[in-house]
Amino acid sequence: MRKLIIFSIIGFFAQLVDGSLGMAFGATSASLLLLFGVAPAVVSASIHMAEIGTTAASGATHLYFKNVDRSILLKLIVPGSISAFVGAAFLSSVPGGVIKPFIAVMLTLLGVYILFRFLGNKQSSENIAAPKYGKKFLIPLGLVGGFFDAVGGGGWGPITTPALLAKKGASPRKVVGTVATSEFAIALSATIGFLLFLGWEQFNLIWVAAFVIGGVLAAPIAAYLVKVIPSYMLGVLVGGFIILTNLRTLIQSSGLQVNTALVYGIALMLWAVAITYQISVNKPAKVQGWMERS
Numbered sequence: 001m002r003k004l005i006i007f008s009i010i011g012f013f014a015q016l017v018d019g020s021l022g023m024a025f026g027a028t029s030a031s032l033l034l035l036f037g038v039a040p041a042v043v044s045a046s047i048h049m050a051e052i053g054t055t056a057a058s059g060a061t062h063l064y065f066k067n068v069d070r071s072i073l074l075k076l077i078v079p080g081s082i083s084a085f086v087g088a089a090f091l092s093s094v095p096g097g098v099i100k101p102f103i104a105v106m107l108t109l110l111g112v113y114i115l116f117r118f119l120g121n122k123q124s125s126e127n128i129a130a131p132k133y134g135k136k137f138l139i140p141l142g143l144v145g146g147f148f149d150a151v152g153g154g155g156w157g158p159i160t161t162p163a164l165l166a167k168k169g170a171s172p173r174k175v176v177g178t179v180a181t182s183e184f185a186i187a188l189s190a191t192i193g194f195l196l197f198l199g200w201e202q203f204n205l206i207w208v209a210a211f212v213i214g215g216v217l218a219a220p221i222a223a224y225l226v227k228v229i230p231s232y233m234l235g236v237l238v239g240g241f242i243i244l245t246n247l248r249t250l251i252q253s254s255g256l257q258v259n260t261a262l263v264y265g266i267a268l269m270l271w272a273v274a275i276t277y278q279i280s281v282n283k284p285a286k287v288q289g290w291m292e293r294s
Helices: 002-021 027-036 040-066 071-087 096-118 123-127 136-151 158-166 172-197 205-228 231-254 260-282 283-293
Strands: none
Touching: 002 027, 002 040, 002 205, 027 040, 027 123, 027 158, 027 172, 040 172, 040 205, 071 136, 071 158, 096 231, 136 158, 158 172, 158 231, 172 205, 172 231, 231 260, 260 283
16 A cells, blocks of 8 residues: 555656656656566556556646647647557567667757756746747657657657757747647557557556556646746756757767766756756846746
8 A cells, every 4th residue: 555655656756856847757656666666567567557547637628728839739649649559569679778878868958958948947938939840840750759668668758859949939838748648649549559469467447547647637737837937937947858868878879987976966956056046037027027927
């Protein structure tokens, strides 16, 4: 019973991060589950099934708070769902760990770009004309994001969120809400693939239920945070979080003997400096901006 309560708490905080920053439910919950000695295959399959419930709640609340760009939703969902099913089907033969370092490098660079693009931006950044995402951009993005989400045990948010945010004029609130809402279809498609090709034995339904309970409770809180946090701050938060979530993979794949705790400490300190600077730049309009979104 104690373990189930812990899993519910993990699901709560994982969804709080995912729903407010557009990524990392899988990465956060999987990392913590692995610390308990759970087999990787069981972790991946169980988390994807749990995400059906958590992403449904997350998507519904993001729609309620009008955080979703409906014009691109289906253009992401259709290719993402197809490739997520394919990724789940070939999971046993495709070495996701081999390509993970390359994805980590790309995402880290995108995270740095996003952080510095929003750094120094003021409240008016939300008023810039929204970017136009064409099918030539969205379809390949959905295919790549869905495939790596299934093969790598997570990746829809970390891939699609920074790619969408990299467009000039992108609203972090709309991007996070759209990605979180579209993830329901990706999780459902990947779970169907796992059921067909891995079997029910790879799922622990009790753990799934624990994650769903915690995640569903966190979903409306996360969606509200996206609505009230100013875009200039959300961009810096997302950029820094992307960098932090990929540091471990970069360190492990580099083969360098470095002090991981020290690297994370430096990264966290620099992130804190960026957040502090962003607050100071927007100090005159900070109170007004928060009140307008609440």
